Amino acid sequence: MSAPVAVAEWNSCGYQPTTNLKFRTGPTKNHTAVGILTPKDSIHILRERNGFYEVELDGASETGLKWGTKGWITKHVKPHVCMTLD
Numbered sequence: 001m002s003a004p005v006a007v008a009e010w011n012s013c014g015y016q017p018t019t020n021l022k023f024r025t026g027p028t029k030n031h032t033a034v035g036i037l038t039p040k041d042s043i044h045i046l047r048e049r050n051g052f053y054e055v056e057l058d059g060a061s062e063t064g065l066k067w068g069t070k071g072w073i074t075k076h077v078k079p080h081v082c083m084t085l086d
Contacts, residue, residue: 013080014044014058023061023071027052037073038062042080051075 022033027049037043042058052072059067 013082014042015055015077015079016043017041017073018076018078021073021076023065023069023073024052025071027054027072031072034071035061035065035069036063037065043073043077045077046070048075053077 017037017039019039021037023035023037024031024033037057038061041061043055044058046054046056048054049072051074053075054070054072057065057067057069061069065071
């Protein structure tokens with residue numbers, strides 16, 4: 001089992017799935033899928049375990065999951081790009 005990665009190492013602007021992903025109750029494919037995330041959804045990564053990320057939704061998902069919902073997805077994400085406007 002891999003060690004958890006500290007939250008400070010994650011992109012503070014959040015991430016997006018690169019494909020449709022099952023949103024699970026735990027960090028294995030044996031855990032129940034409670035929804036689907038799409039590439040239009042915005043998430044923050046909380047931690048990593050067993051090749052899965054525990055994530056929290058930054059807004060309501062395209063498929064109806066509520067803002068702030070936490071769950072587990074496979075590691076198919078890309079970072080949002082942060083910008084600073086002067």
